[in-house]
Amino acid sequence: MEYNVHTLKNGIRILHVPAASAISHACILVNAGSRDEEDAQMGLAHFIEHLIFKRTEKRNTNQILNRLESVGADLNAYTTKEYTCVHASFLHPYLDRTLELFNDIVFHSTFPEDEMEKEKGVVLDEIASYLDQPEEAINDDFEDILFRGHAFGRNILGTPDTVNGLSRENIIAFIKQNYRTDQIIVAVLGNYALNKVVKIAEKHFAEVPANNAQSKRLAPELNAPVQQVIDKQIAQSHCMLGVQTYSLHHPYKTGLLLLNNLFGGNGMSSILNLQLREKYGIAYTIESAYSPLSDTGIFAIYFGTDKEKAEKAIKLIQKEMNKLKQKPLTALQLHKAQNKFIGQIALGEENRIGLIIAMAKSLLDYNQIDSLEVVFDKIRKVSVEDMTNIINEVFDESKWTSLLFNPVEG
Structure with missing residues (x-):
């Protein structure tokens, strides 16, 4: 997809993606997330987003809430381990209104004490709700084990103790350290000429003071694998198995994305879904996920099942991994997997808000945005030898960490 990048004097980059539609989408993406918090300030990045x-x-x-909703637009935000994102979808005439609001809430929020105390209660309720969902909570507990001793292991929401301890001074210091203007992207997808987007962006963001603070991020070390079982008063067993793996910049990243899609990713035809759900009826939900991060990555498998079936499910997963290790993919199998993955990516382009956020992330991570043709070419260039190497490295069970939530009565 065609795009243009304009850099303001303060370092903020404006990403313009022309698209012939009456609906426009925009985001402001900041390269700051929960990994940038101090140990005692878990949940701070997410709290700021609120x-x-x-x-x-x-x-x-x-x-604030009515500024866009009053014209039928949708405004939202989210926080990850590495990013904070505010995004909106709106009708074509409201670009100026949207970017002005982005500027107002990101750079001119006042963080009053009374609002902080009210919002702490909201976040505490969110934490409690999350803990009541074992299929969600296990992900955080698993990453805490996998990255123990590193900020990646922290729960993005924080804990009741850390959230209650957050202060206005913590917020101001975090923004000063981490909202670096050369690590901020303002992205717009819509039926606008480049000069119009640049003019409106200059109007609202050119006066933001430059912030050139140095990043304090440290890459995580590889921890020894751990197998842990936690008894919980829940109805089903929930399990995660996984390993720390390739980062965003590793040459095998595309290959592992392809392997993940084949093994347990999107669609009902993945290897794990066909075996555990369709053939044996063991698990309603069985999936794998690969999350490449700036200096590491996570490959993990999740399933939920009845307590008495959990051990068999784990053995079946191990069996499927070993089959791929012992009998490499053929050229035909790889070709089919590539076509499936390419088709899914092409269909994903229809989600325009997801597309503009993904393009903004690519600009932050790689300082460039690949066209679909380039992306597809990278997928097609993954060789049988590459896949064999990736399978042997990632599916080395001696390196895997596992976490099982075991249901108990009482």
Whole structure:
């Protein structure tokens, strides 16, 4: 897809993606997330994401929320381990209104003490709700084990103790250290000329003071594998198995994305779904996921099943991994997997808000955005030898960590 990048004097980059549609999409992506928090401040990045909607120098909460909703637009935000993102979908005439609001909430929020105390209660409820969902909670507990001793292991929401301890001073210091202007992308997808997008972006973001603070991020070390069982008062067993693996910049990243899609990714025809769900009826939910990060990655498998079936499910997963190790993919199998993955990526382009966020992330991570043709070419260039090497490395069970939530009565 065609795109243009314009860099403001303060380092903020404006990404323009032309698209012939009455619906436009925009985001502001900041390269700051939960991995950038101090140990005692778990949940701070996520807490800031909540608070920017509460009060700015010129708007109260209702005015912030109604600024776009009053014209039928959708405004939302999220926090990950490495990013904070505010995004909106809106009708074509409201680009100026949207970017002005982005500027207001990201750079002019006031973080008043009364709003902080109210929002702490909201976040504490969110934490409690999350803990009540074992299929969600196990992911955080698993990553805590996998990355123990490193910020990647922290729960993005924080804990009740850390959230209650957060202060306005913590917020100001975090933003000063981590909201670096050369690590901020303002992205717009819509039926606009480049000069119009640049003009509106200059109007709202050119006066943001440059922030050139140095990143304090440290790459995680590889921890020894751990097998852990936790008894919980839940109805089913929940299990995660996985390993720390390739980063965003590793040459095998594309190959592992392809392997993940084949093994337990999207669609009902994945190897794990066909075996555990369709053939044996063991698990309603069985899936794998590969999450490449800036300096590491996570490959993990999750399933939920009845307690008495958990051991068999694990053995079946191991059996399927060993089959791929012992009998490499043929050229025909690889070709089919490549075509499936390429088709899914092409269909994903229809999600325009997801597309513009993905393009903004690519610009942050690689300082460039590959066209679909380039992406497809990378997938097609993954060889049988590459896949064999990836399978042997990633499916080395001696390196795998596992976590099982075991249901108990009482």
